[in-house]
Amino acid sequence: MDLLTKFRFVIACLFAEYAVTFIPVANCSIYPSEMSGDSASKLPSAAAIPVAQASTLGSFYSLSLQSTFPEDLEVDEYCVELLRVYRQRYVTFANCLVTYARPVKICQNCYTGFNSLDDIYKNISSDQLGPGNVTCHDSLMRSDRMMLLFTLYNNLQDIWTSAKCSKCLTEHQEALMNDTVYFMATLNQSLSCFEQYQNHTELCKDCKASYKRLNELYGRMEKNQTLCIDLEDAMNMTQQLWSKTYYCLLPREETVPVIAVSSFMLFLPVIFYLSSFLHSEQKKRKLIHPKRAKSSSSLMNIQDKFS
Numbered sequence: 447m448d449l450l451t452k453f454r455f456v457i458a459c460l461f462a463e464y465a466v467t468f469i470p471v472a473n474c475s476i477y478p479s480e481m482s483g484d485s486a487s488k489l490p491s492a493a494a495i496p497v498a499q500a501s502t503l504g505s506f507y508s509l510s511l512q513s514t515f516p517e518d519l520e521v522d523e524y525c526v527e528l529l530r531v532y533r534q535r536y537v538t539f540a541n542c543l544v545t546y547a548r549p550v551k552i553c554q555n556c557y558t559g560f561n562s563l564d565d566i567y568k569n570i571s572s573d574q575l576g577p578g579n580v581t582c583h584d585s586l587m588r589s590d591r592m593m594l595l596f597t598l599y600n601n602l603q604d605i606w607t608s609a610k611c612s613k614c615l616t617e618h619q620e621a622l623m624n625d626t627v628y629f630m631a632t633l634n635q636s637l638s639c640f641e642q643y644q645n646h647t648e649l650c651k652d653c654k655a656s657y658k659r660l661n662e663l664y665g666r667m668e669k670n671q672t673l674c675i676d677l678e679d680a681m682n683m684t685q686q687l688w689s690k691t692y693y694c695l696l697p698r699e700e701t702v703p704v705i706a707v708s709s710f711m712l713f714l715p716v717i718f719y720l721s722s723f724l725h726s727e728q729k730k731r732k733l734i735h736p737k738r739a740k741s742s743s744s745l746m747n748i749q750d751k752f753s
Contacts, residue, residue: 525582528570532595535563539602550679553611554626557619560606567599614674625672629663633680636660640687650694657688658696 539559546552570582587595612619614626636656643649664681667673688694 522580522582522585524580525570525585528566528582529586529595532563532566532570535559535566536598536602539563543602543605549683550609550675552606552609553614553674553676554622557611557615560602560611561619563599563602567595570595609675611674611676613672614676623672625667626674626677629667629677630680632656632660632663633684636684640692646692646694649692654694654696657684657694660684661696 539556539562542556542559543552546555570586573581573583575581587593614623615621616623636653639653639656640649643652660681664673664677667677688696
């Protein structure tokens with residue numbers, strides 16, 4: 447396709463978009479390069495469409511764009527403004543979730559976006575009157591079968607709730623809790639220790655103490671239910687580094703009683719059979735001893751008779 451044809455295509459699209467009356471032209475979403483040679487050469491130009499024809503075509507095709515609903519069905523300007531704010535905050539929060547999806551850091555970085563979205567949603571869904579005694583609850587929340595605004599908000603709220611971000615944030619989700627900040631600092635100490643060593647043997651030895659502290663802290667927070675997805679994912683990745691990447695082991699204190707009980711159960715049959723054997727031997731001795739005594743007394747009686 448030559449340059450002139452491309453230029454004609456662009457002019458036709460611009461004319462179609464900015465003309466006062468809508469003028470239907472070729473599908474401007476299809477680029478000339480995607481057309482065949484014959485189709486591309488037949489692209490209309492702005493000068494090739496008469497004004498009278500443009501007016502006739504516009505009146506036919508632009509009904510959905512120019513027609514208006516009755517005033518009692520139209521959305522109030524105040525509600526339209528709330529909808530615009532809702533759109534901006536929704537996009538901001540969703541973009542934050544995607545940005546901090548891997549590694550997971552949504553609770554640390556997206557709580558301001560969630561609070562902003564939550565505020566505008568509550569404003570729209572409430573029955574509180576706005577300027578001109580207007581409420582946007584019915585016109586925006588319940589005007590369609592799918593209740594799109596509710597569905598969209600509910601999907602993001604489910605993600606936020608499933609992530610348990612409230613466990614890592616203050617009461618009103620305005621800042622990180624002290625326990626969360628302390629855990630991240632302890633985690634960074636272990637990761638910094640890992641980065642200092644190329645030899646895995648030295649790493650396992652010298653970083654054992656910091657990694658053990660991290661494990662103990664994670665266990666306490668898990669017991670107190672103060673973990674969110676950020677901390678769980680960070681700990682999971684650190685454990686994979688320790689065990690699968692560096693091949694380090696950290697004996698746990700709870701394994702000591704387990705080993706002791708297992709050893710006792712292993713030797714229990716031996717102890718049982720040994721005690722049974724000793725007990726049977728003792729019974730045999732008790733049974734044999736009276737017979738010897740009886741035979742010896744009989745022998746003495748016989749000797750007395752002959753004497």
